Amino acid sequence: MELVKGLTIYTYDEILEKVRGSYGRARGAEGRLQAVRDVIVSRTESVVKLSSLLEGLHSFYWRLVEVEFDRGEIEGAFKCVRKARFMVDKLWGRYRYIVMAAGGERGVVREGVGRMLSLVKKCRRGLLILKNLVVFLQGLPSINPEEPIVVVAGPPNVGKSTFVRSVSTAKPEVANYPFTTKQVTVGHRDYGVFKVQVIDTPGLLDRPVEEMNPIERRAAAALGELRGAVIFMLDPTRDSYMSLERQVKVAWGVKSLIGGKPLYVAVNKVDVADRLELGKxxxxxxxxVEGGLASGFYTVKALDRDSASKILDDIVAKEFTSYFKV
Ligand SMILES: Nc1nc2c(ncn2[C@@H]2O[C@H](COP(=O)(O)OP(=O)(O)OP(=O)(O)O)[C@@H](O)[C@H]2O)c(=O)[nH]1
Ligand SMILES: [Mg+2]
Structure with a gap:
């Protein structure tokens, strides 16, 4: 994602290495203290930047972050670094004064530098967490929550990724086994005056959020936090990963996640489903639809570009009418 592009968080060891270099090059007691203070301040600047960038992080991304990280630990890391920066400045002022008054004894400088570094060392684990957090965020897809979104969800192996491949620029992996998709991905479909973001999600089982594994939680994050329309895909064939009854349970689980957002059912694999399967x-x-879960339903062959596109175009025409007016 774009938000944290180009941002680098330095670990304690990286800061220490830079401190050593600058310390070695600096002249005089005051110069050394200043050099160490400057390295610590400048190398932790990106932490301050990250903290303010995260204030604008959309709830969808936060939910994805919370799947992998402990929010309390993130907050703790920021607090630690903020405190270290503040205290380093204070120590720098104090030791500079001592050095000036006492004529720059080596022991005093060493003590000051040691105390400054030990403040940063306290944040060692926190800095590592924040570094991993930035790398994680950089690897997430860029989704604009303010622009039209269609989330494709459903049980495992029903053909969600196949559908997203057929209708959008995204080329998620497709395979004939459950849990092929492990991450949320985004593709785009161009409607001339605007684009729709088509979101592929990992398969869901029929269980509540509290019991979901991290892979399912990523799908839940997209469903719960992104506004727009939802396509709930079903596999009617007897080879489906789940019985239709269980798939319906997943549909109600999705409904509870999305609240009032519109949901459309897409019965997939019509090319291989027999009459009985399809009828059911x-x-x-x-x-x-009658039960109030879905706004409508379709049959589809996700493998077929035209079949899949027809459904998406229909939903987009219904749900994003205002975007068509330039
Ligand atoms: N015959 C037929 N097979 C399909 C169709 N759509 C998908 N498949 C097949 O169904 C299997 C699963 O497809 P995926 O798109 O990976 O399913 P998914 O829902 O993304 O699966 P997970 O990511 O594991 O949840 C693959 O073998 C696809 O080729 C279809 O319209 N017709
Ligand atoms: Mg998939």
Whole structure:
């Protein structure tokens, strides 16, 4: 994602290395103290920057962060660095004064430098967490929560990624086994005056958020925090990973995550489903509409670009009408 592009967090060891270099080059007691203070301040500047950037981080990204990181530890790391920067400045002032008054004894400089460094050392673990956090954020897809979004969700192996491949620029991995998709990815479909972001999500099981594994939680983050429309995909075939009954349970779980956002059911794999399978799935889909879960339902062959695009275009026309007016 763009927010933290180019930002580097330095670890304690990296700061220490730089301190050694600058200390060695600096002249005089005051110069050495100043050099160490400057390195610490400048090398932790990106932590301050990160802290302010995160204030603008969208709740969707926060939810993804919380899957991998402890929010309390992140806050603790910021607090530690803030305190270290403040105290380093204070120590620098104090030792500079002592050095000037006492004529720059080596022991005094060493003591001052040691105390400054030990403040940073206290944040050793925190700096590592923040460094990993930045790398993690940099690897996340750039999604603009303010622009039109269609999230494709559903049980494992129903054809979500196949659908996203067919309708958008994204080329997520497709395979005939469950949990192929482990991360949220985004593709775009161009409608001329605007683009729709089509989000591929990992497969969901029929269990509440508290029992979800990290992979499912990523899907839950997209469903819960991104506004827009949702396509809930079903696999009607007997080879499906889950029975249709269980797939319906997943659909209700998705509904509880998305609240009032519009949801459309897409019964996939119509090319291989037999009449009986299809009949049952369509009955279930229409019940989901009657039961207030879905705004509508479709049949689709996600493998086929035209079939998949027709559905997306229809949903976009219904849900994002205002965007078509220039
Ligand atoms: N016959 C047929 N097979 C399909 C269709 N759509 C998807 N498949 C197949 O279904 C299998 C699963 O497809 P994926 O797109 O990886 O399914 P997914 O829902 O993204 O799966 P996870 O990421 O594991 O949750 C693959 O073998 C696809 O080729 C379809 O319309 N017709
Ligand atoms: Mg997938």
């Amino acid at each position: 799935a369509l009955r279930i889909a229409s019940e989901l």
